[in-house]
Amino acid sequence: MNLQRDLLAFALYILVLSGLMIRFKQKRFSNFSLWTAIFLVLYFCMLEIQNKTFYILIPLFFFLLFCYFYFKEKCRLRNGWLLNLALISFMGYVVLITITASSLIGAGILGILLVLFLVTILFGLYAAIIFLIGNSFIVLRHESRKLPNLLTLILGLAIIALIILQVVGPKILPSWSVILLSIPTTIAIYFFVVFWNFLSISIVYQFNQPKYNQDYVIVLGAGLIGGEKVTPLLAKRIDRAIQFYRKQSQETLSPPQLLMSGGQGPDEKIPEAQAMREYALEQGIPAEDILMEAQSTDTLENMRFSKEIMEREKPAGYHAIFTSNNYHIFRAGMYAEEVDLKIDGIGSKTARYYLPNAFLREFIAVALMNKHIHLIICGLITLGFAALAVINYFFVG
Structure with missing residues (x-):
């Protein structure tokens, strides 16, 4: 390994990072992330130039592919797959460049990733159980005991049941039927991958920064207290819209109109x-x-009816965004695209203790939007292992 080269590069990284941390105290994490990304790109490009290779084009291709589709249609689940494909190809690239260029920094990155992977394998499942069940008690202490607020508890108990099934099942079931125990495990892994994809693109979507040239800010409704007053959750959505309204007023002296969207439910005295x-x-x-x-x-319907109002008010064209809670804006954006409404969302903050439950609820809703695909895949998994069990029973057992 070229020790002198890598130590000099790492010293430069630490020097610039220290300067950024001192200069920008309010945005330390964002500056750390940005500078780390820039440093790694420059460092790997330097290695490529030294070795006269072009391996970096592989992850760069997938990243540009992600960017193209993301900025074309932001609220598509395929963008999550492309993003994760870009990350996986980058990890493969780091392995390749570490070997070919004898990179100490690359080896360090791989070492950190290996440690994280081993920790996840050894403790991740049990840590997830503790976190999910612990979080459920916090949610129940602050929120009502409705089914949507019990999702983390249900998931934690489901993981425990799955572990017990995998441990006890082989001891009490005939050998051929043990193969069937792989069905729930495989389906669980499948949905974890789908959830990770959803979570990845949902987090990326949080970084929307619309221009201050909007004609409308749609505020998506939610339930009312006593059927006539906004809930704290709904108030945060409105506050986020008001924050944007005032910021655009300062920047352009031309504030947008706030379009309040929400009908009257059967238990509400007035429309939301x-x-x-x-x-x-x-x-x-x-x-x-x-x-x-x-x-x-x-x-x-929020999106469809709001679109009708905006088109009626400004038939020549308009610029608009919408506000909702941060965990909800990606799915809301999917509905906007469904009615051919080309707008982005900005999210209001949600209490941290509620975010795991909220994202699980959103994931279930998004999964149900594509339920036919998931049912087909789960059916194929079930049929595949059932066929293996039959073969094992007749030809092996």
Whole structure:
């Protein structure tokens, strides 16, 4: 290994990083991430030049492919697959460049990844159980005991049941039927991969930064307290819209209109849009800057009916965004694309203790949108292992 080259590069990395940490105290994590990414790209490019190779084009191709499809249609699950493919190809590239260029820094990266992998294999499943069940008690202490708030508890108990099944099953079942125990495990692994894909692209989507040239900010409705007052969750959505409204007013002196979208549920005294309007008025937003869409009953209708209002108000064209809670904006964006509404979402913050439960709920909703594909794959998994069990029974056992 070229020790002098790598030590000099690492010293430069630490020197610049220290300067950034001192200069930008409020954005330490973002500056750390950005500089680390820039340093690695420059460092690996230097190795490529020295070796006269072009291996970096492989992960770069997948990353550019991800960028192309992401900025073309942001709310597509395929973008998650492309992003993870780019990350996997980059890891493969690090292995390749470490071997061919005798890179000490590359070896260090691989060492860190190996340690993380081993820790995940040894303790990840048990840590996940402890986290999920522990988080469920925190959620239940702060929220109502409705089914959507029990998802982390249900998942934690399901993992425990799966482990017990895999440990006890082979001891009490005939050998040929043990193969069938692989069915729930394989299906669980499949859904974990699908969830990881969903989570990856959902996190990326959080970094939307719309331009301050919007004509409308759609605020997606939620339930009301006592059927007439906005909930804390809904208030955060409105507050996020108001924050953008005021920022654009400062930047351009041309504020957007807030389009409150939400109909009246069977247990509500007034439409959600009306309660949202009253809340915005209390926050000092002028009445002429607030529009209402009071017919929708779900997120898809929020988008469809809001689009009709905006097209009626500005038939020549408009710019718009929407606000919701951060865990919800990706799925809401999927519904926007479904009605051919080309807008991005910005998210309001959610209590950290509630995020695991919230993302699980969103994942279930997104999975149900593609339930036919998942049912086919789960059916093929089941049929495959059932066939192996039959073969084992008749020809092996």
